Amino acid sequence: MTVVVVSTGGTIASTESEGGDAEPELTGDALVAAVPGLNSVADVRTHDFSNVPSPYFTVEQMHELAEVVRSYDEDDEVSGVVVTQGTDILEESAYFVDCCYGGDTPVVFTGAMRNPSLAGADGPANLLASVRAASDERFRETSQNTAVVFDDRLHAPADVTKMHSSNVDTFRSPEFGPLATIDEDRVVWRHHPAEPTPTFDVDPDRLTNDVVAAFATADMTDAVIRAAADSAAFCLAATGAGHVPPGIIPALESLRDGDVPIVATTRCPEGRLARETYGFRGSEATLRELGCYYSDQNLQKTRVRTIVAHAADAFDEAFERP
Known part of the structure; x- marks a missing residue:
């Protein structure tokens, strides 16, 4: 052995x-x-x-x-x-x-x-x-x-x-x-994962570190989001079950309109994004309207999976999109 x-x-x-x-x-x-x-x-x-x-x-x-x-x-x-x-x-x-x-x-x-x-x-x-x-x-x-x-x-x-x-x-x-x-x-x-991580065929020529990641925080500015306008993708750790300050929504809409994939997760150490609990502007309903991909990993691993998904041209296979 x-x-x-x-x-x-x-x-x-x-x-x-x-x-x-x-x-x-x-x-x-x-x-x-x-x-x-x-x-x-x-x-x-x-x-x-x-x-x-x-x-x-x-x-x-x-x-x-x-x-x-x-x-x-x-x-x-x-x-x-x-x-x-x-x-x-x-x-x-x-x-x-x-x-x-x-x-x-x-x-x-x-x-x-x-x-x-x-x-x-x-x-x-x-x-x-x-x-x-x-x-x-x-x-x-x-x-x-x-x-x-x-x-x-x-x-x-x-x-x-x-x-x-x-x-x-x-x-x-x-x-x-x-x-x-x-x-x-x-x-x-003691136990095995019910859903093992899927494997992706990465094109090395498409690998990039130009995937911006940010935490949503109270009354944050939109500077980091606007800086991602030319990036391969943007990863956002939303507060709670998928909520963001309303002041950053226009910048997120700009990314969406510029065809920059947005991958959302929660900044909480446990739990996942909600699908239909809240409907206020800035809630998970807004994430859905923005066409965000949903991740169930923490922000640093969400960024890794986004990098892999971009290099494999496989966003729809890598993430859900409620």
Whole structure:
């Protein structure tokens, strides 16, 4: 049983620089060597994809990462893939791969909140749990081929989010909880997603980061919306069940009239947009009048799915449009 660890950088790969601050420098081999007992779980190979802080990661690199994962899915000797990455945008990378991969080989994303030079560094434990999860034969029997493993919990990329800026127990699935936990040497499955993330065939030439995302806030100005007039799409996290201040509606109408797709979600950590509860100007009725696509992901993942939908020319397949 062979698991490939694909290292991309981040805190898990960081060491102290000359100035005392941490920067990603460790290779995949170094990460693997620091984990006691790892070789008893699986035969581990490494692939050094990059070594950058996660905020540097681009959508083009996310697509390239999905292609690397797909190449290992075609290798009969590989039973699982673990991607190590910085936690800042880990949920976005994992979700991008979840939207584009579509293979059978389990793919697990993990990282660390404390770099190896700190007391209580969590990278080795997370890597061990991830290799164990990627090696679990029941993973292939689920409808989920991509996961995030952190702090001995296995999450669906569609549900998980980074909840705390510095705590090691940062990744949570707020509404539906984790899919499984890692207890000692066992992966304990509790449920599977009822609706797995659909896979999209992305045209690399259509990939773009020019998708603007914004939160609706009290009495906000329309400046960020008007700035999106020439963008590929606009993502909006509305208040509550799908409500926006009336002052931004003309700018949203301008986007619609300019054929800029508008994808709406809620800024609440749990729940979805309403369809027909309210009818005042600025309610979900206005979102429908604007022809908004509806997303059930948080804003950062909504933007990822919008980028994928644009590159696949598949907005109607990626989102509902009530």
